[in-house]
Amino acid sequence: xxxxxxxxxxxxxxxxxxxxxxxxxxxxxxxxxxxxxxxxxxxxxxxxxxxxxxxxxxxxxxxxxxxxxxxxxxxxxxxxxxxxxxxxxxxxxxxxxxxxxxxxxxxxxxxxxxxxxxxxxxxxxxxxxxxxxxxxxxxxxxxxxxxxxxxxxxxxxxxxxxxxxxxxxxxxxxxxxxxxxxxxxxxxxxxxxxxxxxxxxxxxxxxxxxxxxxxxxxxxxxxxxxxxxxxxxxxxxxxxxxxxxxxxxxxxxxxxxxxxxxxxxxxxxxxxxxxxxxxxxxxxxxxxxxxxxxxxxxxxxxxxxxxxxxxxxxxxxxxxxxxxxxxxxxxxxxxx
Amino acid sequence: xxxxxxxxxxxxxxxxxxxxxxxxxxxxxxxxxxxxxxxxxxxxxxxxxxxxxxxxxxxxxxxxxxxxxxxxxxxxxxxxxxxxxxxxxxxxxxxxxxxxxxxxxxxxxxxxxxxxxxxxxxxxxxxxxxxxxxxxxxxxxxxxxxxxxxxxxxxxxxxxxxxxxxxxxxxxxxxxxxxxxxxxxxxxxxxxxxxxxxxxxxxxxxxxxxxxxxxxxxxxxxxxxxxxxxxxxxxxxxxxxxxxxxxxxxxxxxxxxxxxxxxxxxxxxxxxxxxxxx
Numbered sequence: 001x002x003x004x005x006x007x008x009x010x011x012x013x014x015x016x017x018x019x020x021x022x023x024x025x026x027x028x029x030x031x032x033x034x035x036x037x038x039x040x041x042x043x044x045x046x047x048x049x050x051x052x053x054x055x056x057x058x059x060x061x062x063x064x065x066x067x068x069x070x071x072x073x074x075x076x077x078x079x080x081x082x083x084x085x086x087x088x089x090x091x092x093x094x095x096x097x098x099x100x101x102x103x104x105x106x107x108x109x110x111x112x113x114x115x116x117x118x119x120x121x122x123x124x125x126x127x128x129x130x131x132x133x134x135x136x137x138x139x140x141x142x143x144x145x146x147x148x149x150x151x152x153x154x155x156x157x158x159x160x161x162x163x164x165x166x167x168x169x170x171x172x173x174x175x176x177x178x179x180x181x182x183x184x185x186x187x188x189x190x191x192x193x194x195x196x197x198x199x200x201x202x203x204x205x206x207x208x209x210x211x212x213x214x215x216x217x218x219x220x221x222x223x224x225x226x227x228x229x230x231x232x233x234x235x236x237x238x239x240x241x242x243x244x245x246x247x248x249x250x251x252x253x254x255x256x257x258x259x260x261x262x263x264x265x266x267x268x269x270x271x272x273x274x275x276x277x278x279x280x281x282x283x284x285x286x287x288x289x290x291x292x293x294x295x296x297x298x299x300x301x302x303x304x305x306x307x308x309x310x311x312x313x314x315x316x317x318x319x320x321x322x323x324x325x326x327x328x329x330x331x332x333x334x335x336x
Numbered sequence: 337x338x339x340x341x342x343x344x345x346x347x348x349x350x351x352x353x354x355x356x357x358x359x360x361x362x363x364x365x366x367x368x369x370x371x372x373x374x375x376x377x378x379x380x381x382x383x384x385x386x387x388x389x390x391x392x393x394x395x396x397x398x399x400x401x402x403x404x405x406x407x408x409x410x411x412x413x414x415x416x417x418x419x420x421x422x423x424x425x426x427x428x429x430x431x432x433x434x435x436x437x438x439x440x441x442x443x444x445x446x447x448x449x450x451x452x453x454x455x456x457x458x459x460x461x462x463x464x465x466x467x468x469x470x471x472x473x474x475x476x477x478x479x480x481x482x483x484x485x486x487x488x489x490x491x492x493x494x495x496x497x498x499x500x501x502x503x504x505x506x507x508x509x510x511x512x513x514x515x516x517x518x519x520x521x522x523x524x525x526x527x528x529x530x531x532x533x534x535x536x537x538x539x540x541x542x543x544x545x546x547x548x549x550x551x552x553x554x555x556x557x558x559x560x561x562x563x564x565x566x567x568x569x570x571x572x573x574x575x576x577x578x579x580x581x582x583x584x585x586x587x588x589x590x591x592x593x594x595x596x597x598x599x600x601x602x603x604x605x606x607x608x609x610x611x612x613x614x
Contacts, residue, residue: 030466152590153594154587160566161583168575269456311455
């Protein structure tokens with residue numbers, strides 16, 4: 001069998017198993033501690049609603065979804081089955097909207113915000129990190145603490161300051177939402193313009209923090225490489241500096257690919273809270289609303305989506321890593 | 337030990353980090369002794385601007401923001417410290433067990449550790465917090481610690497595995513040392529510097545996690561923390577009210593504490609790994 005395919009299948013199997021564990025935790029964690037989340041939900045439900053008919057309907061759909069009369073393990077199987085069908089139940093806070101419907105409307109916003117922001121932040125951070133390591137001296141003494149300071153700030157703290165300065169004080173950018181609130185989503189230029197305008201502030205807050213974090217990692221990786229024997233040898237051979245830097249960058253950026261995989265969970269979580277600050281119509285803002293209204297099906301749907309996204313991102317990075325790292329390729333060859 | 341400290345003092349990064357942390361600690365513990373007012377007492381009207389009496393003005397409830405910031409920082413530091421201790425102890429025990437025992441125990445622990453590294457801790461933090469109704473700051477700290485041990489466990493395991501077959505450990509085994517004694521005297525001293533560094537990072541990430549989870553409204557009850565102050569500032573629309581004093585100092589405080597801890601960590605890293613010195 002093709003060695004890369006073997007690597008791929010092995011990783012795929014492992015991630016699938018991890019996903020099953022994550023789904024299991026998503027089901028059992030809230031239940032194990034409280035015993036029965038249903039009592040809370042039912043009481044919250046009857047508080048908020050005056051329409052008896054709607055109440056009964058909701059209760060029935062809930063009973064149907066979780067099969068409350070059945071033993072816990074059977075409930076778990078039903079839960080699992082529902083998830084496989086993309087059924088996350090009905091939202092309490094937005095009755096009778098289905099959770100899957102809410103998630104489907106929110107996911108494009110979150111992906112559109114986070115994927116470009118994290119990738120650009122990663123790329124710029126690596127270039128900056130390599131550059132500081134190479135330049136050394138005063139440049140390093142200024143950039144390193146600055147990057148570290150930005151990285152020490154939670155995404156949302158930077159966001160709220162950006163919102164205040166550029167949104168409210170200077171009024172350069174709109175202060176919240178995904179597009180102008182008087183607009184109806186369509187493909188016109190003015191709508192796309194509005195989307196981009198609303199996109200900018202949350203985007204730049206995520207990029208800045210990501211640059212900080214990645215630059216620090218890349219800086220120390222590059223210093224490690226710059227101190228290694230092959231660099232000294234290349235210099236003694238009289239190889240041009242620009243070429244040596246290219247070798248160093250290629251070697252130092254590989255661990256940074258793994259670094260991205262390891263930090264992606266934290267980055268995604270942080271970026272989700274940024275959405276709350278800007279009231280951006282993505283998963284983060286919905287999660288916040290769901291927590292405030294104790295909308296359990298929506299909370300569970302959101303956390304599951306976040307887990308899925310983080311696992312998918314990690315899996316993708318590992319698959320790419322297997323392609324670009326010659327050492328991983330070599331071990332695959334040995335396995336044959 | 338004293339030798340290590342003497343080297344650390346020569347690292348400017350470590351000293352800068354330590355100095356910032358000392359200033360923060362000094363301020364948050366001494367100021368409340370000077371100004372013994374109740375931090376949650378409403379002394380002014382909502383979002384009063386900074387004045388001579390209240391240097392950071394008032395928050396949405398009309399409380400003295402500066403005094404509140406002092407108590408909030410104390411809570412956040414406490415949560416970070418407890419979370420850091422818990423995560424480090426769990427990580428250390430599991431890492432040592434996996435690395436030293438090896439075999440099946442190693443496989444099982446490594447599998448679990450690797451899984452919890454990719455399952456986002458943020459999600460577990462939400463799922464557990466949302467189901468506990470009355471969370472004290474200690475409970476919040478323990479939940480955070482519960483989600484952040486895998487990093488320490490993985491690194492400790494890797495180092496223990498490589499140490500297990502070194503000559504000095506083998507000699508100790510042949511000499512009839514007990515397992516406890518081997519771990520305490522032949523393995524721990526070699527990974528101590530790493531564990532201390534990881535502990536410092538765990539405190540920083542504990543403080544950041546507390547801020548994130550409180551921002552979502554799942555923080556500790558009946559207390560003021562940096563994350564809770566940020567949550568209030570957002571919920572009561574401090575930016576729209578122009579009340580920068582309700583969130584800028586809090587943001588800078590979170591950043592200053594984690595910055596000082598990261599700085600200390602980098603300083604130590606450069607001492608223990610000479611290869612990454614510039």
